[in-house]
Amino acid sequence: MDSLTAAFRSGQKPSFPAEAGTLEYAQSLDQQDKLGHLRKEFNIPTRTSLKKKALNGVSPGENDSEDEKSIYFVGNSLGAQPKAVRRALESQLETWASIGVNGHFSTLENSPLSSWQDLAESCAKKSVDLVGAAVPEEIIYMNTLTANLHLMMASFYKPTAERHKVIIEWKPFPSDWYAIQSQIRHHNLSPSTSLIEIQPTPDLYLTTESILATITEHAPSTALVLLPGIQYYTGQLLDIKTITAHAHSLGIPCVGWDLAHAAGNVPLCLHDWNVDFAVWCTYKYINAGPGSTAGLFLHQKHHSRNLDRLEGWYGADKSVRFLMEKEFKPGKGASGWQLSNPSAIDLASVSAALGVFESVGERYMERLRGKAVVLTGYLECLLEGLIRGGVGRKGEEQAFRIITPGNPLERGTQLSLMLREGILESVSKVLAEEGVVCDARKPDVIRVAPVPMYCRFEDVWKFVEIFKGALARA
Numbered sequence: 001m002d003s004l005t006a007a008f009r010s011g012q013k014p015s016f017p018a019e020a021g022t023l024e025y026a027q028s029l030d031q032q033d034k035l036g037h038l039r040k041e042f043n044i045p046t047r048t049s050l051k052k053k054a055l056n057g058v059s060p061g062e063n064d065s066e067d068e069k070s071i072y073f074v075g076n077s078l079g080a081q082p083k084a085v086r087r088a089l090e091s092q093l094e095t096w097a098s099i100g101v102n103g104h105f106s107t108l109e110n111s112p113l114s115s116w117q118d119l120a121e122s123c124a125k126k127s128v129d130l131v132g133a134a135v136p137e138e139i140i141y142m143n144t145l146t147a148n149l150h151l152m153m154a155s156f157y158k159p160t161a162e163r164h165k166v167i168i169e170w171k172p173f174p175s176d177w178y179a180i181q182s183q184i185r186h187h188n189l190s191p192s193t194s195l196i197e198i199q200p201t202p203d204l205y206l207t208t209e210s211i212l213a214t215i216t217e218h219a220p221s222t223a224l225v226l227l228p229g230i231q232y233y234t235g236q237l238l239d240i241k242t243i244t245a246h247a248h249s250l251g252i253p254c255v256g257w258d259l260a261h262a263a264g265n266v267p268l269c270l271h272d273w274n275v276d277f278a279v280w281c282t283y284k285y286i287n288a289g290p291g292s293t294a295g296l297f298l299h300q301k302h303h304s305r306n307l308d309r310l311e312g313w314y315g316a317d318k319s320v321r322f323l324m325e326k327e328f329k330p331g332k333g334a335s336g337w338q339l340s341n342p343s344a345i346d347l348a349s350v351s352a353a354l355g356v357f358e359s360v361g362e363r364y365m366e367r368l369r370g371k372a373v374v375l376t377g378y379l380e381c382l383l384e385g386l387i388r389g390g391v392g393r394k395g396e397e398q399a400f401r402i403i404t405p406g407n408p409l410e411r412g413t414q415l416s417l418m419l420r421e422g423i424l425e426s427v428s429k430v431l432a433e434e435g436v437v438c439d440a441r442k443p444d445v446i447r448v449a450p451v452p453m454y455c456r457f458e459d460v461w462k463f464v465e466i467f468k469g470a471l472a473r474a
Helices: 002-009 023-032 036-041 083-104 116-126 145-156 174-186 208-221 240-249 333-337 344-359 364-388 424-433 457-473
Strands: 139-141 165-169 195-198 222-228 255-258 277-280 295-298 400-402 415-419 439-441 445-448
Touching: 002 364, 023 364, 023 457, 036 344, 083 116, 083 344, 116 139, 116 333, 116 344, 139 333, 145 174, 145 255, 145 277, 145 295, 145 333, 165 174, 165 208, 174 195, 174 222, 195 208, 208 222, 208 240, 222 240, 240 255, 295 333, 344 364, 364 400, 364 415, 364 457, 424 445, 424 457
Parallel strands: 165 195, 165 222, 222 255, 255 277
Antiparallel strands: 139 295, 277 295, 400 415, 415 445, 439 445
Protein backbone atom coordinates (compact mmCIF):
# COMPACT_ATOMS: atom_id res chain seq x y z
CA MET A 1 0.00 0.00 0.00
CA ASP A 2 2.92 2.37 0.69
CA SER A 3 4.03 2.16 -2.95
CA LEU A 4 0.51 3.02 -4.11
CA THR A 5 0.44 6.00 -1.76
CA ALA A 6 3.77 7.32 -3.06
CA ALA A 7 2.65 7.00 -6.67
CA PHE A 8 -0.69 8.71 -6.16
CA ARG A 9 0.89 11.54 -4.17
CA SER A 10 3.15 12.29 -7.12
CA GLY A 11 0.12 12.57 -9.40
CA GLN A 12 0.69 9.22 -11.08
CA LYS A 13 -1.96 6.56 -11.58
CA PRO A 14 -0.24 3.19 -11.11
CA SER A 15 -1.99 0.09 -12.32
CA PHE A 16 -3.68 -1.93 -9.65
CA PRO A 17 -3.05 -5.66 -10.07
CA ALA A 18 -5.37 -7.92 -12.04
CA GLU A 19 -6.92 -9.20 -8.81
CA ALA A 20 -7.90 -5.67 -7.70
CA GLY A 21 -11.51 -6.42 -8.53
CA THR A 22 -11.75 -9.16 -5.90
CA LEU A 23 -12.97 -8.91 -2.36
CA GLU A 24 -9.79 -10.59 -1.16
CA TYR A 25 -7.65 -7.82 -2.63
CA ALA A 26 -9.74 -5.12 -0.96
CA GLN A 27 -9.42 -6.93 2.35
CA SER A 28 -5.66 -7.20 1.90
CA LEU A 29 -5.43 -3.42 1.57
CA ASP A 30 -7.45 -3.04 4.77
CA GLN A 31 -5.00 -5.34 6.53
CA GLN A 32 -2.14 -3.03 5.48
CA ASP A 33 -4.00 0.12 6.53
CA LYS A 34 -2.15 1.82 9.39
CA LEU A 35 -5.14 4.07 10.06
CA GLY A 36 -7.78 1.34 10.06
CA HIS A 37 -8.13 1.55 13.84
CA LEU A 38 -9.78 4.97 13.50
CA ARG A 39 -12.97 3.32 12.24
CA LYS A 40 -13.63 2.09 15.78
CA GLU A 41 -13.81 5.71 16.93
CA PHE A 42 -17.01 6.34 14.96
CA ASN A 43 -20.66 5.39 15.17
CA ILE A 44 -21.58 4.38 11.64
CA PRO A 45 -25.28 4.08 10.74
CA THR A 46 -26.40 0.52 10.19
CA ARG A 47 -28.75 -0.87 7.60
CA THR A 48 -31.31 -1.21 10.40
CA SER A 49 -30.77 2.18 12.01
CA LEU A 50 -31.20 3.92 8.65
CA LYS A 51 -34.81 2.70 8.68
CA LYS A 52 -35.51 3.99 12.19
CA LYS A 53 -38.73 5.98 12.53
CA ALA A 54 -38.67 6.80 16.25
CA LEU A 55 -36.16 7.30 19.04
CA ASN A 56 -35.64 4.20 21.15
CA GLY A 57 -32.54 5.01 23.19
CA VAL A 58 -30.35 2.80 21.01
CA SER A 59 -27.57 4.12 18.78
CA PRO A 60 -25.22 2.17 16.52
CA GLY A 61 -22.29 1.01 18.60
CA GLU A 62 -19.74 -1.60 19.54
CA ASN A 63 -21.93 -4.65 18.99
CA ASP A 64 -22.78 -3.99 15.34
CA SER A 65 -21.17 -6.39 12.90
CA GLU A 66 -19.31 -4.99 9.92
CA ASP A 67 -21.87 -6.62 7.62
CA GLU A 68 -24.64 -4.73 9.40
CA LYS A 69 -22.96 -1.31 9.03
CA SER A 70 -23.94 0.86 6.11
CA ILE A 71 -21.52 1.93 3.42
CA TYR A 72 -21.29 5.54 4.56
CA PHE A 73 -19.89 7.48 1.60
CA VAL A 74 -21.45 10.85 2.37
CA GLY A 75 -18.84 12.54 4.55
CA ASN A 76 -18.82 15.38 2.02
CA SER A 77 -22.29 16.28 3.32
CA LEU A 78 -22.28 15.05 6.93
CA GLY A 79 -19.47 13.12 8.55
CA ALA A 80 -20.08 10.06 10.69
CA GLN A 81 -20.40 10.63 14.44
CA PRO A 82 -17.19 10.34 16.49
CA LYS A 83 -17.82 8.45 19.72
CA ALA A 84 -15.84 11.16 21.49
CA VAL A 85 -18.62 13.65 20.74
CA ARG A 86 -21.09 11.91 23.04
CA ARG A 87 -18.53 11.90 25.85
CA ALA A 88 -17.80 15.59 25.30
CA LEU A 89 -21.47 16.53 25.30
CA GLU A 90 -22.09 14.53 28.46
CA SER A 91 -19.21 16.32 30.17
CA GLN A 92 -20.67 19.70 29.19
CA LEU A 93 -24.11 18.77 30.47
CA GLU A 94 -22.63 17.58 33.77
CA THR A 95 -20.58 20.76 34.10
CA TRP A 96 -23.62 22.92 33.41
CA ALA A 97 -25.78 20.99 35.86
CA SER A 98 -23.09 20.94 38.55
CA ILE A 99 -21.47 24.37 38.59
CA GLY A 100 -23.78 26.37 36.34
CA VAL A 101 -22.47 29.74 35.19
CA ASN A 102 -19.06 29.03 36.72
CA GLY A 103 -18.42 26.70 33.79
CA HIS A 104 -17.43 29.80 31.82
CA PHE A 105 -14.28 30.12 33.92
CA SER A 106 -13.71 26.72 35.56
CA THR A 107 -12.90 23.26 34.23
CA LEU A 108 -13.87 20.22 36.26
CA GLU A 109 -11.21 17.57 36.75
CA ASN A 110 -11.32 14.73 34.19
CA SER A 111 -13.16 16.95 31.69
CA PRO A 112 -11.85 16.58 28.13
CA LEU A 113 -12.67 20.25 27.49
CA SER A 114 -11.48 23.66 28.59
CA SER A 115 -13.68 26.26 30.28
CA TRP A 116 -16.43 27.63 28.07
CA GLN A 117 -14.79 31.03 27.66
CA ASP A 118 -11.63 29.41 26.30
CA LEU A 119 -13.23 26.68 24.22
CA ALA A 120 -13.14 28.46 20.83
CA GLU A 121 -9.44 29.23 21.25
CA SER A 122 -8.82 25.64 22.35
CA CYS A 123 -10.35 24.42 19.09
CA ALA A 124 -8.14 26.85 17.20
CA LYS A 125 -5.02 25.37 18.79
CA LYS A 126 -6.09 21.92 17.62
CA SER A 127 -6.55 23.19 14.04
CA VAL A 128 -3.12 24.60 13.18
CA ASP A 129 -2.24 21.50 11.14
CA LEU A 130 -5.78 21.19 9.82
CA VAL A 131 -5.52 24.38 7.75
CA GLY A 132 -1.82 25.17 7.85
CA ALA A 133 -1.85 28.20 10.14
CA ALA A 134 1.33 29.77 11.51
CA VAL A 135 -0.17 30.43 14.93
CA PRO A 136 -3.50 29.52 16.57
CA GLU A 137 -4.45 33.20 16.57
CA GLU A 138 -5.02 32.97 12.81
CA ILE A 139 -8.02 30.70 13.52
CA ILE A 140 -11.29 31.10 15.38
CA TYR A 141 -14.41 28.97 15.62
CA MET A 142 -17.68 30.89 15.59
CA ASN A 143 -21.06 31.20 13.88
CA THR A 144 -21.66 29.30 10.63
CA LEU A 145 -19.80 29.38 7.32
CA THR A 146 -22.14 31.85 5.60
CA ALA A 147 -22.22 34.19 8.59
CA ASN A 148 -18.43 34.16 8.69
CA LEU A 149 -18.29 34.83 4.97
CA HIS A 150 -20.48 37.89 5.46
CA LEU A 151 -18.22 39.09 8.28
CA MET A 152 -15.11 38.70 6.15
CA MET A 153 -16.69 40.48 3.19
CA ALA A 154 -17.77 43.28 5.50
CA SER A 155 -14.09 43.77 6.34
CA PHE A 156 -12.46 43.04 3.00
CA TYR A 157 -14.97 43.86 0.26
CA LYS A 158 -14.61 47.62 -0.08
CA PRO A 159 -15.78 48.36 -3.63
CA THR A 160 -14.93 51.59 -5.37
CA ALA A 161 -15.90 52.95 -8.75
CA GLU A 162 -12.66 51.49 -10.13
CA ARG A 163 -12.51 48.25 -8.09
CA HIS A 164 -15.84 46.58 -7.42
CA LYS A 165 -15.84 43.13 -9.02
CA VAL A 166 -15.91 39.78 -7.24
CA ILE A 167 -14.48 36.82 -9.16
CA ILE A 168 -16.12 33.46 -8.43
CA GLU A 169 -16.52 30.14 -10.27
CA TRP A 170 -19.39 29.01 -12.43
CA LYS A 171 -21.25 26.88 -9.86
CA PRO A 172 -20.58 28.02 -6.29
CA PHE A 173 -22.47 26.41 -3.46
CA PRO A 174 -25.79 28.29 -3.22
CA SER A 175 -25.05 29.84 0.18
CA ASP A 176 -21.93 31.50 -1.25
CA TRP A 177 -23.84 32.68 -4.30
CA TYR A 178 -26.55 34.24 -2.14
CA ALA A 179 -24.08 35.85 0.27
CA ILE A 180 -21.89 37.34 -2.46
CA GLN A 181 -24.83 38.72 -4.44
CA SER A 182 -26.36 40.25 -1.33
CA GLN A 183 -23.05 41.89 -0.39
CA ILE A 184 -22.77 43.40 -3.86
CA ARG A 185 -26.33 44.73 -3.66
CA HIS A 186 -25.63 46.02 -0.14
CA HIS A 187 -23.13 48.39 -1.75
CA ASN A 188 -25.76 49.53 -4.28
CA LEU A 189 -24.05 47.63 -7.07
CA SER A 190 -25.46 45.08 -9.50
CA PRO A 191 -24.30 41.45 -9.69
CA SER A 192 -24.73 41.70 -13.46
CA THR A 193 -21.73 44.04 -13.65
CA SER A 194 -19.82 43.29 -10.44
CA LEU A 195 -19.89 39.48 -10.41
CA ILE A 196 -17.51 37.58 -12.71
CA GLU A 197 -17.97 33.83 -13.17
CA ILE A 198 -15.10 31.60 -14.33
CA GLN A 199 -16.46 29.09 -16.82
CA PRO A 200 -15.37 25.42 -17.03
CA THR A 201 -14.58 23.27 -20.05
CA PRO A 202 -17.43 21.16 -21.53
CA ASP A 203 -16.26 18.40 -19.14
CA LEU A 204 -16.93 20.74 -16.19
CA TYR A 205 -13.22 21.12 -15.49
CA LEU A 206 -11.83 24.44 -14.28
CA THR A 207 -8.35 24.74 -15.76
CA THR A 208 -5.86 26.71 -13.72
CA GLU A 209 -5.00 28.57 -16.92
CA SER A 210 -8.59 29.77 -17.38
CA ILE A 211 -8.79 30.85 -13.75
CA LEU A 212 -5.57 32.83 -14.02
CA ALA A 213 -6.62 34.31 -17.36
CA THR A 214 -9.95 35.51 -15.95
CA ILE A 215 -8.19 37.05 -12.96
CA THR A 216 -5.71 38.78 -15.27
CA GLU A 217 -8.46 40.14 -17.52
CA HIS A 218 -10.44 41.68 -14.67
CA ALA A 219 -7.61 42.47 -12.23
CA PRO A 220 -7.78 46.29 -12.50
CA SER A 221 -11.46 46.29 -11.54
CA THR A 222 -11.47 43.40 -9.04
CA ALA A 223 -11.84 43.94 -5.30
CA LEU A 224 -12.08 40.28 -4.24
CA VAL A 225 -11.36 36.80 -5.57
CA LEU A 226 -13.48 34.22 -3.74
CA LEU A 227 -13.18 30.59 -4.80
CA PRO A 228 -13.77 27.12 -3.33
CA GLY A 229 -10.82 25.02 -2.26
CA ILE A 230 -12.73 22.06 -3.66
CA GLN A 231 -15.59 22.60 -6.08
CA TYR A 232 -18.51 20.89 -4.34
CA TYR A 233 -20.24 19.54 -7.47
CA THR A 234 -17.31 18.00 -9.33
CA GLY A 235 -14.93 17.45 -6.42
CA GLN A 236 -12.09 19.31 -8.17
CA LEU A 237 -9.32 20.62 -5.90
CA LEU A 238 -8.11 24.01 -7.09
CA ASP A 239 -4.50 25.20 -6.98
CA ILE A 240 -4.92 27.53 -4.02
CA LYS A 241 -1.25 28.50 -3.82
CA THR A 242 -0.85 29.45 -7.49
CA ILE A 243 -4.18 31.25 -7.80
CA THR A 244 -3.66 33.27 -4.62
CA ALA A 245 -0.14 34.32 -5.62
CA HIS A 246 -1.27 35.32 -9.12
CA ALA A 247 -4.14 37.48 -7.86
CA HIS A 248 -1.91 39.22 -5.34
CA SER A 249 0.77 39.84 -7.97
CA LEU A 250 -1.77 41.81 -9.99
CA GLY A 251 -2.66 44.05 -7.08
CA ILE A 252 -6.01 42.49 -6.18
CA PRO A 253 -6.45 43.45 -2.52
CA CYS A 254 -8.02 40.27 -1.19
CA VAL A 255 -8.17 36.55 -2.00
CA GLY A 256 -10.55 34.46 0.10
CA TRP A 257 -11.42 30.77 0.02
CA ASP A 258 -14.43 28.67 0.95
CA LEU A 259 -12.94 25.46 2.36
CA ALA A 260 -16.18 23.67 3.19
CA HIS A 261 -15.15 20.63 1.15
CA ALA A 262 -11.40 20.98 1.69
CA ALA A 263 -10.90 21.40 5.45
CA GLY A 264 -10.30 17.98 6.98
CA ASN A 265 -10.13 16.48 3.49
CA VAL A 266 -6.81 17.66 2.01
CA PRO A 267 -3.66 19.23 3.51
CA LEU A 268 -3.73 23.02 3.49
CA CYS A 269 -1.01 25.65 4.03
CA LEU A 270 -3.06 28.81 4.29
CA HIS A 271 -0.43 30.94 6.01
CA ASP A 272 2.40 29.98 3.67
CA TRP A 273 0.11 30.39 0.65
CA ASN A 274 -0.61 33.96 1.81
CA VAL A 275 -4.39 33.44 1.81
CA ASP A 276 -6.10 36.56 3.19
CA PHE A 277 -9.04 34.74 4.74
CA ALA A 278 -10.82 31.40 4.58
CA VAL A 279 -14.04 30.02 5.99
CA TRP A 280 -15.19 26.44 6.47
CA CYS A 281 -17.92 24.39 8.08
CA THR A 282 -17.16 21.54 10.49
CA TYR A 283 -19.92 19.03 9.78
CA LYS A 284 -18.47 17.45 6.64
CA TYR A 285 -14.95 16.01 6.80
CA ILE A 286 -14.35 17.36 10.32
CA ASN A 287 -17.29 15.29 11.66
CA ALA A 288 -18.51 17.72 14.34
CA GLY A 289 -22.23 17.23 13.68
CA PRO A 290 -25.03 18.89 11.69
CA GLY A 291 -24.85 22.68 11.74
CA SER A 292 -21.83 22.67 14.05
CA THR A 293 -19.81 25.81 14.70
CA ALA A 294 -17.76 26.93 11.70
CA GLY A 295 -14.12 27.91 11.38
CA LEU A 296 -12.42 31.06 10.11
CA PHE A 297 -8.82 31.80 9.13
CA LEU A 298 -7.45 35.34 9.04
CA HIS A 299 -3.84 35.74 7.92
CA GLN A 300 -1.45 37.12 10.51
CA LYS A 301 -0.49 39.99 8.21
CA HIS A 302 -3.94 41.51 8.80
CA HIS A 303 -3.92 41.25 12.59
CA SER A 304 -2.28 44.62 13.15
CA ARG A 305 -4.27 46.39 10.46
CA ASN A 306 -7.09 48.70 11.45
CA LEU A 307 -9.69 46.79 9.45
CA ASP A 308 -13.36 47.65 9.58
CA ARG A 309 -15.33 44.93 11.28
CA LEU A 310 -18.77 44.21 12.61
CA GLU A 311 -18.19 44.18 16.34
CA GLY A 312 -19.69 42.06 19.08
CA TRP A 313 -19.15 41.45 22.79
CA TYR A 314 -17.19 38.21 22.40
CA GLY A 315 -14.82 39.84 19.95
CA ALA A 316 -13.50 41.95 22.81
CA ASP A 317 -10.21 40.90 24.37
CA LYS A 318 -10.71 38.61 27.35
CA SER A 319 -8.84 41.04 29.60
CA VAL A 320 -11.63 43.60 29.22
CA ARG A 321 -14.57 41.49 28.10
CA PHE A 322 -16.27 41.40 31.48
CA LEU A 323 -15.53 45.02 32.35
CA MET A 324 -18.52 45.92 30.20
CA GLU A 325 -16.91 49.04 28.81
CA LYS A 326 -18.29 50.91 25.83
CA GLU A 327 -14.94 51.14 24.02
CA PHE A 328 -14.23 48.04 21.92
CA LYS A 329 -10.79 46.50 22.38
CA PRO A 330 -10.56 43.60 19.93
CA GLY A 331 -9.17 40.22 20.86
CA LYS A 332 -5.97 38.93 19.32
CA GLY A 333 -6.04 37.95 15.67
CA ALA A 334 -9.10 36.22 14.30
CA SER A 335 -10.76 36.09 17.73
CA GLY A 336 -11.46 39.80 17.39
CA TRP A 337 -14.13 38.98 14.80
CA GLN A 338 -16.28 37.00 17.24
CA LEU A 339 -19.72 38.38 17.94
CA SER A 340 -21.74 36.53 20.53
CA ASN A 341 -21.04 34.06 23.31
CA PRO A 342 -20.53 30.82 21.31
CA SER A 343 -22.50 27.70 22.14
CA ALA A 344 -20.45 25.55 24.50
CA ILE A 345 -22.48 22.54 23.41
CA ASP A 346 -21.62 23.06 19.75
CA LEU A 347 -17.96 23.78 20.48
CA ALA A 348 -17.77 20.62 22.57
CA SER A 349 -18.65 18.66 19.43
CA VAL A 350 -16.03 20.53 17.40
CA SER A 351 -13.37 20.00 20.05
CA ALA A 352 -14.09 16.27 20.31
CA ALA A 353 -14.07 15.83 16.53
CA LEU A 354 -10.77 17.69 16.22
CA GLY A 355 -9.39 15.43 18.92
CA VAL A 356 -9.78 12.45 16.61
CA PHE A 357 -7.55 14.21 14.08
CA GLU A 358 -4.98 14.92 16.78
CA SER A 359 -4.96 11.24 17.75
CA VAL A 360 -3.45 10.45 14.35
CA GLY A 361 -0.25 12.21 15.44
CA GLU A 362 1.91 15.02 14.11
CA ARG A 363 1.18 16.23 10.57
CA TYR A 364 -2.08 14.35 10.78
CA MET A 365 -3.46 15.74 7.53
CA GLU A 366 -0.51 14.34 5.55
CA ARG A 367 -1.07 10.90 7.06
CA LEU A 368 -4.80 10.95 6.34
CA ARG A 369 -4.13 12.16 2.81
CA GLY A 370 -1.80 9.21 2.28
CA LYS A 371 -4.66 6.78 2.78
CA ALA A 372 -7.22 8.96 1.00
CA VAL A 373 -5.39 9.06 -2.31
CA VAL A 374 -5.17 5.27 -2.43
CA LEU A 375 -8.75 4.74 -1.24
CA THR A 376 -10.12 7.14 -3.86
CA GLY A 377 -7.78 5.74 -6.50
CA TYR A 378 -9.05 2.24 -5.79
CA LEU A 379 -12.64 3.45 -6.17
CA GLU A 380 -11.74 5.08 -9.48
CA CYS A 381 -10.02 1.90 -10.68
CA LEU A 382 -13.08 -0.28 -10.03
CA LEU A 383 -15.48 2.28 -11.52
CA GLU A 384 -13.39 2.55 -14.67
CA GLY A 385 -13.63 -1.21 -14.91
CA LEU A 386 -17.43 -0.89 -15.05
CA ILE A 387 -17.14 1.68 -17.83
CA ARG A 388 -14.79 -0.50 -19.86
CA GLY A 389 -17.13 -3.43 -19.35
CA GLY A 390 -20.10 -1.46 -20.65
CA VAL A 391 -22.16 -2.02 -17.51
CA GLY A 392 -25.54 -0.34 -17.96
CA ARG A 393 -24.67 0.97 -21.41
CA LYS A 394 -27.57 2.01 -23.63
CA GLY A 395 -26.57 1.87 -27.27
CA GLU A 396 -23.42 3.96 -27.56
CA GLU A 397 -24.13 5.86 -24.35
CA GLN A 398 -22.34 4.76 -21.19
CA ALA A 399 -24.31 4.53 -17.98
CA PHE A 400 -22.06 7.05 -16.24
CA ARG A 401 -18.83 8.99 -16.38
CA ILE A 402 -16.54 10.36 -13.69
CA ILE A 403 -16.47 14.17 -13.78
CA THR A 404 -13.89 14.54 -10.99
CA PRO A 405 -10.33 15.07 -12.30
CA GLY A 406 -8.32 11.89 -12.72
CA ASN A 407 -5.18 13.52 -11.38
CA PRO A 408 -4.99 12.63 -7.65
CA LEU A 409 -3.43 16.03 -6.97
CA GLU A 410 -6.61 17.72 -8.23
CA ARG A 411 -9.16 16.06 -5.97
CA GLY A 412 -9.88 15.01 -2.42
CA THR A 413 -11.79 11.89 -1.41
CA GLN A 414 -14.85 12.63 -3.54
CA LEU A 415 -15.65 11.23 -6.97
CA SER A 416 -18.67 12.73 -8.73
CA LEU A 417 -20.46 10.39 -11.13
CA MET A 418 -22.56 11.86 -13.93
CA LEU A 419 -25.27 9.30 -14.73
CA ARG A 420 -27.03 8.86 -18.03
CA GLU A 421 -30.11 11.07 -18.12
CA GLY A 422 -33.14 9.65 -16.39
CA ILE A 423 -31.61 6.91 -14.20
CA LEU A 424 -30.62 8.82 -11.06
CA GLU A 425 -33.79 8.00 -9.14
CA SER A 426 -33.65 4.31 -10.00
CA VAL A 427 -29.97 3.97 -9.12
CA SER A 428 -30.38 5.95 -5.89
CA LYS A 429 -33.24 3.70 -4.80
CA VAL A 430 -31.17 0.55 -5.23
CA LEU A 431 -28.21 2.06 -3.38
CA ALA A 432 -30.45 3.01 -0.45
CA GLU A 433 -32.05 -0.45 -0.36
CA GLU A 434 -28.59 -2.00 -0.14
CA GLY A 435 -27.44 0.20 2.74
CA VAL A 436 -25.34 2.67 0.73
CA VAL A 437 -25.45 6.29 1.87
CA CYS A 438 -24.16 8.78 -0.68
CA ASP A 439 -25.25 12.11 -2.08
CA ALA A 440 -27.44 12.67 -5.15
CA ARG A 441 -27.47 16.05 -6.88
CA LYS A 442 -30.24 16.41 -9.41
CA PRO A 443 -30.57 15.99 -12.24
CA ASP A 444 -27.87 13.35 -12.82
CA VAL A 445 -24.94 13.38 -10.36
CA ILE A 446 -24.05 11.05 -7.50
CA ARG A 447 -21.23 12.23 -5.23
CA VAL A 448 -19.31 9.40 -3.56
CA ALA A 449 -16.88 10.17 -0.73
CA PRO A 450 -14.98 7.32 0.99
CA VAL A 451 -13.55 9.21 3.98
CA PRO A 452 -10.25 7.69 5.15
CA MET A 453 -11.03 8.03 8.85
CA TYR A 454 -13.87 5.52 8.87
CA CYS A 455 -14.23 3.98 5.40
CA ARG A 456 -12.54 0.74 4.29
CA PHE A 457 -11.29 -0.63 1.00
CA GLU A 458 -13.83 -3.40 1.46
CA ASP A 459 -16.54 -0.71 1.58
CA VAL A 460 -15.30 0.54 -1.79
CA TRP A 461 -15.42 -2.94 -3.30
CA LYS A 462 -18.95 -3.57 -1.96
CA PHE A 463 -20.16 -0.19 -3.18
CA VAL A 464 -18.97 -0.83 -6.72
CA GLU A 465 -20.66 -4.25 -6.75
CA ILE A 466 -23.95 -2.70 -5.59
CA PHE A 467 -23.58 0.19 -8.02
CA LYS A 468 -22.95 -2.29 -10.83
CA GLY A 469 -26.20 -4.07 -10.03
CA ALA A 470 -28.09 -0.78 -9.82
CA LEU A 471 -26.85 0.25 -13.28
CA ALA A 472 -27.80 -3.10 -14.74
CA ARG A 473 -31.32 -2.74 -13.36
CA ALA A 474 -31.60 0.86 -14.56
